[in-house]
Amino acid sequence: MFNNETSLEVNDYLDLYILARNLGDNDWQQDMITRLQRHISNRSLILHTLWREYKKVDEEIHELYSQLPKQTSSKELKEKILNLKKRKFDISNKIQMEERRSAKDANS
Numbered sequence: 001m002f003n004n005e006t007s008l009e010v011n012d013y014l015d016l017y018i019l020a021r022n023l024g025d026n027d028w029q030q031d032m033i034t035r036l037q038r039h040i041s042n043r044s045l046i047l048h049t050l051w052r053e054y055k056k057v058d059e060e061i062h063e064l065y066s067q068l069p070k071q072t073s074s075k076e077l078k079e080k081i082l083n084l085k086k087r088k089f090d091i092s093n094k095i096q097m098e099e100r101r102s103a104k105d106a107n108s
Contacts, residue, residue: 013039047098054091057084 013036020028061084068074 010036010039043098043102047095047102050091050095050098054088054095057088057091060084061088 013032017029017032017036020026020032061081064077064081064084068077
């Protein structure tokens with residue numbers, strides 16, 4: 001994810017597109033449009049994947065909570081729940097970061 005193409009932001013692609021247009025380079029213009037579309041699509045895919053992972057972790061937590069009254073060794077279950085909650089928190093932070101990036105790109 002840290003190659004040259006994905007390290008560019010939307011504004012960078014737009015600047016390069018305008019430069020290509022001003023130079024009359026139609027191939028370069030089309031390339032910038034394609035790269036920009038791919039960049040936006042990748043962002044959407046990242047967010048979709050993070051939300052799916054978040055929901056999966058949430059379901060696992062609910063499943064473990066439902067097992068708590070049935071289990072005699074609830075210490076192990078509580079530890080699993082705690083680890084899943086930490087994972088859920090990390091995913092939530094990643095989602096917020098991606099949503100902020102997307103909003104920043106949309107406002108630019």
